[in-house]
Amino acid sequence: MTDRLTQLQEAVDQLTNQFIACFYFLERHHDLEPFGPSDKIPDLKPEQQKEVDSLPPEVFQAGMLELARDLILKEQQIELLISSLPGLENNEQDQLKMMRDLEEELKVAEAQRLEAIKEKEEVLAKLDQVLRMIRRY
Known part of the structure; x- marks a missing residue:
């Protein structure tokens, strides 16, 4: 839509x-x-x-x-x-506050995304180690 x-x-x-x-x-x-x-x-x-x-x-x-x-x-x-x-019922101050709140939510979501990427890389590294150990045997 x-x-x-x-x-x-x-x-x-x-x-x-x-x-x-x-x-x-x-x-x-x-x-x-x-x-x-x-x-x-x-x-x-x-x-x-x-x-x-x-x-x-x-x-x-x-x-x-x-x-x-x-x-x-x-x-x-x-x-x-x-x-x-949206925004017709809100004054400028309310809209600015809503934008700041959304920016904070975006920062939190970005931090979570970066943490998930770090965790993914750690899991991939462990998986790579496991696969290398399996190949040795």
């Missing part, structure tokens, strides 16, 4: 992709309507491709509603991830 920051970054990336998909949908499927009285919609020549693939108004509205719901859902997921990040 990935850590919370990675999950948050992935969620923000997904939200960005959703924004792009929304812009693409709106740009490709809107109605061709003039903004003002002097605006004109050019007639297409047979060899020209349509820039806009207009959808019926109810289908376009349903698509926008679905995209908006998806954006809201992703935003809520991001808010949940942000609220679950």
Whole structure:
């Protein structure tokens, strides 16, 4: 499982992709309507491709509603991830104390690791002596 920051970054990336998909949908499927009285919609020549693939108004509205719901859902997921990040409920002094405690635990674990390595080397040396004695007989 990935850590919370990675999950948050992935969620923000997904939200960005959703924004792009929304812009693409709106740009490709809107109605061709003039903004003002002097605006004109050019007639297409047979060899020209349509820039806009207009959808019926109810289908376009349903698509926008679905995209908006998806954006809201992703935003809520991001808010949940942000609220679950560690340290938001602790002040700076508490976080520094927690870091010092973790450093002490790390020092103890490192000392145990070094002791285990020393013990391993001693056991290997004894095993080597035993094997050499066995070979002599």
